[in-house]
Amino acid sequence: MATQERKEHIVEQVSAQQVSSFDDEPPLNHMGVDSVDTTPRESRSGYPGSSLFRKQFFPNTNSTQWNDWHWQLFHRITTADQLFRYIEPTDSERRALEQSAKMFPFSVTPYYLSLIDLSDPDDPLRKTCIPRMEESHISTGEAIDPLGEDHTSPVPSIVHRYPDRVLFLVTNFCSVYCRYCTRSRIVGGHEGAQDSHWEQAFAYLEQHPEVRDVVVSGGDPLTLSDERLAYLLGRLKAIRHIEIIRIGTKVPFVLPQRITPALVKVLKKFQPIYLNIHATHPREITPASKIACNRLADAGIVLSSQTVLLSGVNDSIATMMALFHRLLTVRIRPYYLFQCDPIVGSAHFRTSIAHGKALMDGLRGHTSGLAIPHYVVDTPGGGGKVPLLPDYEVSHNMEGLCLRNYEGKHFIYPDLPQEASL
Known part of the structure; x- marks a missing residue:
């Protein structure tokens, strides 16, 4: 196939402006997901779960829509005004979101937001996806492209x-x-x-x-x-x-x-x-x-x-x-x-x-x-x-290699003389 013909076969990136479904089988809700609390057992009392989140914040959205990935992409939360419908921001979050145009963009799906304890400013998932002003602090050794890609x-x-x-x-x-x-x-x-x-x-x-x-x-x-x-x-x-x-x-x-x-x-x-x-x-x-x-x-x-x-x-x-x-x-x-x-x-x-x-x-x-x-x-x-490994090698001498195990006990492995380099 010629290069130009190949290009014509590339479909546009799925986005909030252009979405279409290629699915030929039922979405997740037909498998009973929507009726199940998506929160871990030990945390269930503190988090509403995906279904309750949907009913609270998207009351006109049914489970079929919620479990359609195109719907999730279309309804991504990408601005401060949108996010503040769901959470009371900290001062650090508010100031960072106000400057989001200058900083790394912000985006979160409704599904992922439903996994966050919206009342807890220190919720671990919240920290990973909602900007804070700490992102504007540049420390020694930091770089835009740290891996030199x-x-x-x-x-x-x-x-x-x-x-x-x-x-x-x-x-x-x-x-x-x-x-x-x-x-x-x-x-x-x-x-x-x-x-x-x-x-x-x-x-x-x-x-x-x-x-x-x-x-x-x-x-x-x-x-x-x-x-x-x-x-x-x-x-x-x-x-x-x-x-x-x-x-x-x-x-x-x-x-x-x-x-x-x-x-x-x-x-x-x-x-x-x-x-x-x-x-x-x-x-x-x-x-x-x-x-x-x-x-x-x-x-x-x-x-x-x-x-x-x-x-x-x-x-x-x-x-x-x-x-x-x-x-x-x-x-x-x-x-x-x-x-x-x-x-x-x-x-x-x-x-x-x-x-x-x-x-x-x-x-x-x-x-x-x-x-x-x-x-x-x-x-x-x-x-x-x-x-990187913890320091499991304690010493290496004529007796052999002294190793520390997970209990802190030491054991000698009878090592052989060093061989030529591979």
């Missing part, structure tokens, strides 16, 4: 930092904008549509046979329409040396209505597909998100998670353990725990490395290895991911 971008939308894999930024749109996003410089309308660069990206990939693994990210690729996503995946699959396609998304936890049977059919067609899902807090695992994740897993799509360590949000052992345990119940393997990138205005989100190591130390041995991700720093300047 722009410097390792040979063509627009492609970041080629590792020998055999690339990052393909296919859209600058997300349904919910995380306040700590490492790509706040490009998402939310800061640039033109990323899809204008797709053809250049495909050409680059075709010319580089060393690339066997493509990570599709953005923005959030699953906010693309089914047709556009099918076109994208089809073009990638047609490049013979590409063996693996990974998709980075937060959609199953902020817009689970998007995981329709029709979307799953598209993804299943281009197996193997690996989905890296951005998970932040255990409260994100709701009946609706469980159905979304199970649909994906049932289709043979491999699910893993990526979590950012955030101060005041998920930086306790109890919260992290609950999150990782709940992820496993919906067949998502905890994969990465990221130290928060030093983007501009992120100091209030970042913990110390020592705190992150202590958290990992508190997980190891107290839960199964399945529930423990790799704790990594994505190094500033484009150096790639570096794993």
Whole structure:
């Protein structure tokens, strides 16, 4: 197919102005989601749940509309006036929202807002999606592009930092904008549509046979329409040396209505597909998100998670353990725990490395290895991911390697003499 013909097959990005459904099976509400409180058991008394939230704030909206992902996108909360219908803002939030045009854009779906305790200014999910004035405070070492992605971008939308894999930024749109996003410089309308660069990206990939693994990210690729996503995946699959396609998304936890049977059919067609899902807090695992994740897993799509360590949000052992345990119940393997990138205005989100190591130390041995991700720093300047571990090696001498276990006890492993470098 000629390039121009291919372009004509690309459908416009789903947006609040232009939405259409490709679904051929019932939405989530037909599976009983709407009648179930989406809040975790231990928190149910403090949170209204998705159904009650809808009835309180969207009384003229029925469950079919609420569970349509196009409806959710159309009714995203993006301005201060809209948000103040639901919450009493703190002074920091009010001032930040008044300056939102100058700062990183704000957007949250009604569904995700329904998971927040609207009466609690310190609600962890509230901190992740509603702007605060702390974002305007620039600290030492912070940068607009802390990972140096722009410097390792040979063509627009492609970041080629590792020998055999690339990052393909296919859209600058997300349904919910995380306040700590490492790509706040490009998402939310800061640039033109990323899809204008797709053809250049495909050409680059075709010319580089060393690339066997493509990570599709953005923005959030699953906010693309089914047709556009099918076109994208089809073009990638047609490049013979590409063996693996990974998709980075937060959609199953902020817009689970998007995981329709029709979307799953598209993804299943281009197996193997690996989905890296951005998970932040255990409260994100709701009946609706469980159905979304199970649909994906049932289709043979491999699910893993990526979590950012955030101060005041998920930086306790109890919260992290609950999150990782709940992820496993919906067949998502905890994969990465990221130290928060030093983007501009992120100091209030970042913990110390020592705190992150202590958290990992508190997980190891107290839960199964399945529930423990790799704790990594994505190094500033484009150096790639570096794993961090607590200090388990106590000493290394002629007797062997002395190791500390999770109980603080020491054990000697009879190590062999050092071999030649590999």
